Amino acid sequence: MAVETKVRCQVGLTGNSAVAYAMKQINPEVVAAYPITPSTGVIEEFSSYVADGKVDTELITVESEHSAMSACVGSSSAGVRVITTTSSQGLALMWEMLYIASGMRLPIVLACVNRALSAPINIHCDHSDSMGARDSGWIQLYSETVQEAYDNMIQAVRIAEHPDVLLPVMVCMDGFITSHAIENLCLLDDSEVRDFIGEYRPKHSLLDIDNPITYGAFVLSDNYIEIKRQQSEAMVRARGVVAEVDRDFGSRFGREYGLVESYRMDDAEVAIVILSSASGTTRVAVDEMRKSGKKVGLVRPRVFRPFPYVEMQDALKGVQALAVLDRVDSMSSFGGPLFVETRSALYGAKEAPLVIGRIFGLGGRDYKVDNAIGVYKHLLEIKDTGRVEKLVDYITVRE
Amino acid sequence: MSKKEKVEKGYRELPIGGVLLVPGSADDYSTGGWRKLRPILDKNKCTNCKICWVMCPDSAVIVEDGEMIGFDLEHCKGCGICAVECPDKVSAITMVEEEEEEENK
Numbered sequence: 001m002a003v004e005t006k007v008r009c010q011v012g013l014t015g016n017s018a019v020a021y022a023m024k025q026i027n028p029e030v031v032a033a034y035p036i037t038p039s040t041g042v043i044e045e046f047s048s049y050v051a052d053g054k055v056d057t058e059l060i061t062v063e064s065e066h067s068a069m070s071a072c073v074g075s076s077s078a079g080v081r082v083i084t085t086t087s088s089q090g091l092a093l094m095w096e097m098l099y100i101a102s103g104m105r106l107p108i109v110l111a112c113v114n115r116a117l118s119a120p121i122n123i124h125c126d127h128s129d130s131m132g133a134r135d136s137g138w139i140q141l142y143s144e145t146v147q148e149a150y151d152n153m154i155q156a157v158r159i160a161e162h163p164d165v166l167l168p169v170m171v172c173m174d175g176f177i178t179s180h181a182i183e184n185l186c187l188l189d190d191s192e193v194r195d196f197i198g199e200y201r202p203k204h205s206l207l208d209i210d211n212p213i214t215y216g217a218f219v220l221s222d223n224y225i226e227i228k229r230q231q232s233e234a235m236v237r238a239r240g241v242v243a244e245v246d247r248d249f250g251s252r253f254g255r256e257y258g259l260v261e262s263y264r265m266d267d268a269e270v271a272i273v274i275l276s277s278a279s280g281t282t283r284v285a286v287d288e289m290r291k292s293g294k295k296v297g298l299v300r301p302r303v304f305r306p307f308p309y310v311e312m313q314d315a316l317k318g319v320q321a322l323a324v325l326d327r328v329d330s331m332s333s334f335g336g337p338l339f340v341e342t343r344s345a346l347y348g349a350k351e352a353p354l355v356i357g358r359i360f361g362l363g364g365r366d367y368k369v370d371n372a373i374g375v376y377k378h379l380l381e382i383k384d385t386g387r388v389e390k391l392v393d394y395i396t397v398r399e
Numbered sequence: 400m401s402k403k404e405k406v407e408k409g410y411r412e413l414p415i416g417g418v419l420l421v422p423g424s425a426d427d428y429s430t431g432g433w434r435k436l437r438p439i440l441d442k443n444k445c446t447n448c449k450i451c452w453v454m455c456p457d458s459a460v461i462v463e464d465g466e467m468i469g470f471d472l473e474h475c476k477g478c479g480i481c482a483v484e485c486p487d488k489v490s491a492i493t494m495v496e497e498e499e500e501e502e503n504k
Contacts, residue, residue, distance in 0.1 A: 103416065103417070104416045104417065104418075105415050105416035106416075166415065166416070204418055212422045213418055213419060213420055213422075214418065214419035214422070214424075215416070215417075215418055216417070217417060217419050217424075217425075218425075219417045220428075223413065223417075225410075226408075226409070226410035226413050227410075227413065227415075227416065227417045229410040230410050230411075230413065230415050230416075231415075231416075234415075
C-alpha cells in the first residue's frame with residue numbers, strides 16, 4: 001500500500017503499487033478488472049482505495065477478463081475515463097474485445113504486467129501476451145522501471161484521449177521484475193496529475209439521450225475500409241502525440257523519455273535493441289564493455305505501437321552490427337517481432353547494419369549482464385568479419 | 400450512416416469508429432434481397448390480431464391505424480415466422496418461393 005507522503009522523491013514502491021497509485025491520482029470513473037498474477041497487486045490495492053473512499057471510481061468486479069474489457073468498452077462508450085489491468089491469459093481472454101476497443105476508438109488505458117502465455121503454464125515475465133496483441137490497434141508503451149511505469153500510466157491518459165488519437169493505450173511493465181520489485185521513485189502531487197491529464201470531454205456519450213448515437217453498428221464493405229483507414233491514420237498521428245505529451249510531461253516534472261531512448265550511441269559501432277527492464281541490465285553491460293574501450297551502445301524503444309521506425313533509423317545511424325533482443329518468439333521461424341520490425345525499419349537505410357535477432361528470457365529466465373556482454377562480443381566479431389552465421393537464435397537457453 | 404454518407408463521403412468526413420449519429424439508419428439498408436420465401440397476405444382471412452407484427456424479428460410487418468396492411472419487402476428476409484405465428488384457424492399468410500412470385504409478375 002502506498003504511503004501518503006509529502007516527500008516527492010525517494011518513495012519506495014513496487015511497480016504494481018506505483019501503477020495503483022497512479023490510478024488513484026487519475027481517479028477514473030470506471031475500473032473493470034479481473035485479477036491475475038502478476039498484475040493482481042494493482043487491482044488489489046486499487047480496490048482498497050475504492051473501499052476507503054479515496055477515489056470516486058465505480059469498480060466493476062467481473063467474472064472474466066473478456067467481461068472486464070467488455071465493461072470497459074461499454075463504460076468508455078458512455079463517455080467516461082476507464083482503466084483496467086491484466087496479464088498473460090487475462091489479456092488473451094480479452095483479445096476479441098481489444099479490437100473492439102480500438103476499432104470503436106475508445107481511449108481506454110490498460111496496465112499490462114507482462115507474463116508468459118501458456119503452455120507450458122508459467123507466471124513469470126516475457127512479452128508473449130502484449131506482443132501477441134501488437135496488431136490489435138492499441139498504442140503500446142514498454143516501461144523500463146517502476147518510475148516509468150508510473151509516469152507512463154499518467155501520460156497514457158492524455159495520449160489516449162487526445163482528439164487526434166482516440167485510441168486505447170497499453171502500458172506494459174515486466175511481470176515480477178518490475179511489478180514486484182521495490183524501486184525508488186518520485187510521485188507527483190494529486191493536483192499535478194489532475195492538471196496534466198485535464199478533464200475528459202468525450203465527443204459522444206452513449207447515455208446522452210438528447211443526442212442519441214449508436215456505437216458498434218454493423219458496417220459493411222461500403223464503409224469498413226474507410227473506418228479502418230481513419231484508425232490507421234490515428235495511429236500515425238499518435239507518434240507525434242506520444243512525443244508531445246512526453247515533452248510536456250518533461251517540462252512540468254523533469255522526466256522525459258522520448259519514443260526511443262539511446263544509451264552511449266554517439267560513436268557506437270555495435271548495439272543492442274531491447275525493451276523494458278532488460279535494458280537496465282544491458283546498460284550495465286554497455287558500461288562494462290566501454291571500460292575496455294569497446295564502442296557499444298543500447299537503443300530502447302519505449303513505444304512499440306506506433307512503431308517508431310524513423311526514430312529507430314536515426315538512433316541506429318552509424319552502427320555496423322546490431323542485435324535485436326526479443327523476450328518473445330513469434331514462432332514464425334524468423335525471430336521475434338522487435339527483430340522483424342527493427343530490421344525492416346533499417347532496410348533501405350543508408351549503410352544499414354548487419355542485424356541479428358536473439359530470443360531471450362522466456363518464461364522469466366534470467367537475463368544477466370554476462371548474457372548482454374556475450375551478445376556484444378558476438379556483435380564485435382560480426383563487425384570485424386562482416387559475416388552473420390546465425391540470423392536468429394536463442395540465448396539464455398540450455399543447449 | 401445515411402445513404403448519402405455511404406456513397407459519397409471520403410474517410411476523413413465519416414464519423415470515427417463507425418459511430419452512427421443518425422438513429423434508425425439501418426432503414427437505409429435494403430436487406431430484402433436475402434429473401435428466398437415471400438410472405439403473401441390474404442386480407443380476406445386476416446383478423447388484424449397483429450401477432451405477426453409482434454413476432455416479426457425485422458419489424459417488417461406494416462400496420463397502419465390498427466390494421467395489418469402488408470409487408471416491408473425491403474427488409475423482410477422471408478424467415479416465415481409470421482406465417483407460423485398466424486393462428487391456425489386464420490392462416491392468412493402463406494410463404495411462396497420468391498422466384499415464382501417474380502415470374503407471376
